[in-house]
Amino acid sequence: MMSSNNRDIVADTLLKLENTVFLNREVLRPDYIPESLPHREEQIRQLTSVLAPLLKGERPSNVFIYGLTGTGKTAVVKYVLRRLEEYGRGFGSRGFFSCYINCRNDDTTYRVMASLVETLGGRVPFTGLSTAEVFRRFKNRLESLGRVMIIVLDEIDSLVSRAGDELLYRLTRVNDELSRSKVSVIGITNDVKFMEKLDPRVKSSLSEVELVFPPYDAIQLSDILRERAAKAFKPGVLDEGVIEYCASVAAKEHGDARRALDLLRVAGEIAERLGDRVVKVEHVVKAREEIERDMVIDVVKTLPQHSKLVLLAIALAGGRFDSTGDLYVSYRELVKALGSEPVTQRRVSDIVSELEMLGLVTAKVVNRGRYGKTRQISLATDYNTMVKALSDDARIASLVKNYRGR
Ligand SMILES: Nc1ncnc2c1ncn2[C@@H]1O[C@H](COP(=O)(O)OP(=O)(O)OP(=O)(O)O)[C@@H](O)[C@H]1O
Ligand SMILES: [Mg+2]
Incomplete structure (x- = not known):
């Protein structure tokens, strides 16, 4: 026999798991084929x-x-x-x-x-x-x-x-x-x-x-989301402006309906996790951060070791270097700490360009008068996200730990 106390735990847990906002979350998944496809x-x-x-x-x-x-x-x-x-x-x-x-x-x-x-x-x-x-x-x-x-x-x-x-x-x-x-x-x-x-x-x-x-604009994305939301959420749980906000974010990122649907789904999941009965714009803001973080983690995972070390050098320097030369010095220290061989500064400069294409860093060319041109290199995501993503690599995780221990 279960003690009454344990029964309460079961009942409590079930209650918490009960959907507060979703009728059918599957409707928001990318592989769901809706009955109607507005604007197509x-x-x-x-x-x-x-x-x-x-x-x-x-x-x-x-x-x-x-x-x-x-x-x-x-x-x-x-x-x-x-x-x-x-x-x-x-x-x-x-x-x-x-x-x-x-x-x-x-x-x-x-x-x-x-x-x-x-x-x-x-x-x-x-x-x-x-x-x-x-x-x-x-x-x-x-x-x-x-x-x-x-x-x-x-x-x-x-x-x-x-x-x-x-x-x-x-x-x-x-x-x-x-x-x-x-x-x-x-x-x-x-x-x-x-x-x-x-x-x-x-x-x-x-x-x-x-x-x-053609890509969808924000108004079209709103229409698409509204139809899917009507089936996915319980009536009245979407706060005013939620759909429009998801649509405008996705419209800025080249009109991607998958992105818009993901935002709405994750916002709903966050609301549910927090036990809220209404999905609000603030949940979408959180959803956006969460999705971005996951994307960064996915991309960083697949990078070669030296690209990861370049990212780590930038992160540990507070997220910015004013020249490739400064970055190279820090990168080399990290490589040495690992007991590996550094690549050339030329190569690091190419790595920075690759990382820029992946949207992980931004590199701005600054003219320093007679000192010539230099690249100002900054992390495109926040420090914690980047360090977390990099720490997936055990050797890098231990480097980070040592660095923090100093
Ligand atoms: N007009 C629309 N109405 C409703 N849902 C849509 C519409 N267009 C796209 N979607 C939804 O957006 C998501 C992405 O669409 P889809 O998978 O067809 O994109 P795609 O063009 O094939 O993209 P990719 O090139 O990345 O494969 C899916 O969940 C799809 O159901
Ligand atoms: Mg496709």
């Missing part, structure tokens, strides 16, 4: 008309979709395909196959080909076959099924940068080798430079039709 009517219309031949068993044009991150590319493509499948079933049409592949997860030719075969009900061992063999299996299966297959290659730039464009070349040519079936490709990317990397022949066949997804 034009893209939905265009994509639907391009893909409409599918319902008659005919091959649609290949489509290339470009737009910055969080502009609804993945959501729109999944949404339209899902609706077309529903329609197809309703009309009793011949049906088509569709295969959605996120090339960031499946970034080898082999993996992509294997997914295609699996969509058609075939099986491919995890390794062992030649890609030519997997491709042959794909063709044979599709041909024996005699349907059109639409292949979505999302984040297609990951595939091409890892594996080259050979698969794209084959996929855009495969129709010449098929008689009873056909293939269409939808390629999606947020990489502006992607097209330049392609072989011109692949480029022209991939972009039979091109769709561009």
Whole structure:
């Protein structure tokens, strides 16, 4: 038997865990496909008309979709395909196959080909076959099924940068080798430079039709958030201005709907954690800090050791150096303390530029008259966040500890 005291703990804990603000938090997650996608009517219309031949068993044009991150590319493509499948079933049409592949997860030719075969009900061992063999299996299966297959290659730039464009070349040519079936490709990317990397022949066949997804402005983001919020939150828990604030922050960061939704979700989580029954602007402010901190931690984790040491030198100096030379002196001390070999000052200067591109530091060129030009280097995030992120690395953590001990 549980003592009554323990029962109270259980009851208390459950009560605290009970959602205070959310009806359904999942609605705010990035992979949730909403019932309606405001401000994407034009893209939905265009994509639907391009893909409409599918319902008659005919091959649609290949489509290339470009737009910055969080502009609804993945959501729109999944949404339209899902609706077309529903329609197809309703009309009793011949049906088509569709295969959605996120090339960031499946970034080898082999993996992509294997997914295609699996969509058609075939099986491919995890390794062992030649890609030519997997491709042959794909063709044979599709041909024996005699349907059109639409292949979505999302984040297609990951595939091409890892594996080259050979698969794209084959996929855009495969129709010449098929008689009873056909293939269409939808390629999606947020990489502006992607097209330049392609072989011109692949480029022209991939972009039979091109769709561009422009970034959302603050008003559009507000509309998007409002629809999602109505399902995600209990009625009346969003304080005035919360949606608009999330939208304006995300609009400044190139109109990214994912960012706006994340802000709103995390703000709700913070309110809940604090036991508040209303989500307020101050929760969004906290959410923004939390998200930024997580992003910094993620980026810093993946940096090479010397880049981390450069960041640490700047952090320990109070967040700023007035010249690369001063930074170099401190960096060298840290390297020595670790018993490693320093890289050259030239290299440190390049590292600073790399860190600047990642948004971790800002570097301002200052003219010091006859002393020439120098770079003023500052941390772009606060000291605690940076030291916490760096301390993920055990050797650096021990350096920090020694430094503080001094
Ligand atoms: N018009 C919209 N209405 C409702 N939600 C939207 C809309 N546009 C985007 N979203 C939501 O924003 C998030 C990001 O959208 P999505 O994943 O489609 O972006 P993306 O363009 O594919 O970005 P990336 O290039 O980073 O893959 C998703 O949760 C999506 O549901
Ligand atoms: Mg996407």
